[in-house]
Amino acid sequence: xxxxxxxxxxxYVTLLHSLDTLADGVxxxxxxxxxxxxxxxxxxxxxxxxxxxxxxxxHSQSEPHEATLTLTGAMxxxxxxxxxxxxxxxxxxxxxxxxxxxxxxxxxxxxxxARLGVALRRQLADQVxxxxxxxDPTVTGGRDPLxxxxxxxxxxxxxxxxxxxxxxxxxxxxxATALQELCARHNALLIINDHVDLAAAVGSGGVHVGQxxxxxxxxxRVLRPNQVLGRSNHELEELIESQEMGAxxxxxxxxxxTTTKGVGRDPQxxxxxxxxxxxTRVPLVAIGGIxxxxxxxxxxxGADAICVTAAVGAAPNPEVAASRLVEAIRQxxxxx
Numbered sequence: 001x002x003x004x005x006x007x008x009x010x011x012y013v014t015l016l017h018s019l020d021t022l023a024d025g026v027x028x029x030x031x032x033x034x035x036x037x038x039x040x041x042x043x044x045x046x047x048x049x050x051x052x053x054x055x056x057x058x059h060s061q062s063e064p065h066e067a068t069l070t071l072t073g074a075m076x077x078x079x080x081x082x083x084x085x086x087x088x089x090x091x092x093x094x095x096x097x098x099x100x101x102x103x104x105x106x107x108x109x110x111x112x113x114a115r116l117g118v119a120l121r122r123q124l125a126d127q128v129x130x131x132x133x134x135x136d137p138t139v140t141g142g143r144d145p146l147x148x149x150x151x152x153x154x155x156x157x158x159x160x161x162x163x164x165x166x167x168x169x170x171x172x173x174x175x176a177t178a179l180q181e182l183c184a185r186h187n188a189l190l191i192i193n194d195h196v197d198l199a200a201a202v203g204s205g206g207v208h209v210g211q212x213x214x215x216x217x218x219x220x221r222v223l224r225p226n227q228v229l230g231r232s233n234h235e236l237e238e239l240i241e242s243q244e245m246g247a248x249x250x251x252x253x254x255x256x257x258t259t260t261k262g263v264g265r266d267p268q269x270x271x272x273x274x275x276x277x278x279x280t281r282v283p284l285v286a287i288g289g290i291x292x293x294x295x296x297x298x299x300x301x302g303a304d305a306i307c308v309t310a311a312v313g314a315a316p317n318p319e320v321a322a323s324r325l326v327e328a329i330r331q332x333x334x335x336x
Contacts, residue, residue: 008091015084015097016050019043019105022077022112025069029115039108042101050096071123075116075226082109117225121248124205124228127189128249128283129335131326132159132307134193135179138166139313146178148318153186155312155322156336159305161208163193176202191230196222206230206248211238216245232287234265236279243282251307252276254288255298259310270297277302292324299332306334 023040026032069077085105088097097105133152137145149160162179164172176192180202183190189205192198196219199207206228209219219229228248233239242250256267268276273286286303291311298306306329315321330336 008088008096011084011087011091012050012096015081015088016043016046018077018081018084019046021069022074022081026074026112026116027068027071027119029119032112032115035108035111035115038104039112042104042108046097046101071116071120072226075113075120078109078113078116082106082113085109113225120226121206121228124189124226125248125283127158127205128228128230128285128305130158130305130329131156131312131322131336132161132285132305133157133312133322134161134163134307134309136163136165136309136313137175139309141314145175146182148313149179149182151318152312152322153182153188155319156326157188157312157322158336159189159191159205159307161191161193161307163309165194169195169198172198173201176204180204189228191228199223199227203227208232208251216242216247220246230285233276234268236275239276239280243280247282249283249285249304250280251285251287252280253286253307255286256289256294258289270301273298273301273303292321292328295325295328296332299329299334304335 019039020043023036023043026036085097085102089102131152133149135145135149135152140148152160160179160183162172162176164175172195176198180190182188183205191206191208192202192204193208194210194213196207196209196214200222203224204227207219207223208230209216210232211234216229216231223229229246230249230251231242231245231247232251233242234253239250239252252268252273254267255269255273267289277284283304284302285305285307286298286301287307290298290306290308295306306325308325311325312318312321326336
């Protein structure tokens, strides 16, 4: 019983400290003022109903913190508070956190986490640039996909995508994990094609879905709030729809003829890409048949990132191929 009481008190102290820090230190978020005001009021209610000895314990143990948290720090605190609320339901029996308070805090923290996720994904938008290489185990010339990915990163790729259509997700998991570790070491972004649950499992930068894959809203329910979501598009109307759905970046193609993935329609060409740029507010990824020799018009048409598969994955020397593409993107005025 004493252990149970000690756990309840320790959890409550940490919860209240986390909420207090969060209420005072969340970075500026659009339209989040009323939400933070409500959180501060809930914290005050909790503090007023907390025994003086525990309040003193909280303040005596607290270390000075920055007036403003980072977005990542705020997300971590919000996650901690939500986990502690869940724990308190099992160990507190409503003594310190009533059912009404639990519900109110849960609603606020859920909304705040969603707002923080949007802000974090906007920060990641800057990483959707330069060379974006799809790692497909069927397009490596029989070589180790991780070796191809490492070569692409060493050649300057800023983003990787794991596209594994043939194997079961359990078989793809080790490669996805290794790719995420590679990208984390090099400040690159790993995107998982189609498999939202795999993206969530390895903590990748995000996921990419096609027009007939899991809808954006349903994918968001599986992903972490800070994981980005990209969507494929072949028509201008689809680009507009993807943005309205909440896609963080959009892919458009195929720009040139390609044999890597059959699309059953004529190439878009750079001019059509310019039209896509005109209706796109989020980062725009150009894909399909692009290589170092034809990338310049694609960059000049407004693409933020250049996505390739065979141009690197099937190249005799993938690192050199990636490096040549990156330099061609740079020479054309693109972001690398």
